[in-house]
């Protein structure tokens with residue numbers, strides 16, 4: 258197993274009503290690792306991601322982040338941890354349409370009480386890194402799918418997160434655009450030393466990862482497959 262894992266799930270189970278989504282799933286993720294979670298539709302990938310990120314709490318089992326139990330933190334502490342240590346990229350619908358691109362990227366910093374001027378300066382620098390310079394004043398509805406996903410990546414990375422959670426980040430994009438978006442996400446996260454956990458159906462997306470695990474029937478089939486350390 259991974260010694261000193263940054264993030265670890267141990268025997269986590271979670272049901273929705275009578276539907277079991279996770280059945281004693283286990284997974285360890287090392288700091289700086291880029292991990293792909295694959296598996297059939299309905300196998301429990303998103304539920305696992307949400308439990309690792311503290312969005313859902315498992316019914317049983319434990320989740321540890323950086324040596325601390327995450328699943329037993331109260332809602333306020335878990336949302337603070339999500340805001341400060343984690344970044345999120347979803348398939349779509351994550352940007353606030355009433356706000357401009359720059360507002361969307363600056364938002365997590367403003368919520369964390371960074372001063373306005375500094376927040377917008379950092380947002381502008383991240384927009385540039387994501388090849389979006391000049392688009393800061395646009396409304397998100399005026400963007401292409403690939404541009405919107407790059408804005409979402411800028412927003413996920415602007416706070417300097419330890420872990421970026423991505424759920425089908427290229428699911429709504431054509432394959433060439435998806436590849437470009439993935440290259441930017443993985444490249445920039447590596448530059449920043451962030452860990453990336455990406456749920457995907459796409460083998461080309463998984464190929465960007467250091468390691469790939471498969472979820473089947475609510476379990477990680479071989480949680481240490483491909484572990485090098």
Ligand SMILES: Nc1ncnc2c1ncn2[C@@H]1O[C@H](COP(=O)(O)OP(=O)(O)OP(=O)(O)O)[C@@H](O)[C@H]1O
Nearest residue numbers: 273276277278296297298299300301302303304305
């Ligand atoms: N909010 C929910 N309410 C009820 N059932 C849910 C909910 N979320 C997930 N489930 C059920 O839990 C199981 C696992 O779902 P999950 O979304 O984790 O799978 P997945 O592998 O991510 O699927 P997909 O690849 O299709 O997105 C499925 O049977 C699903 O129907």
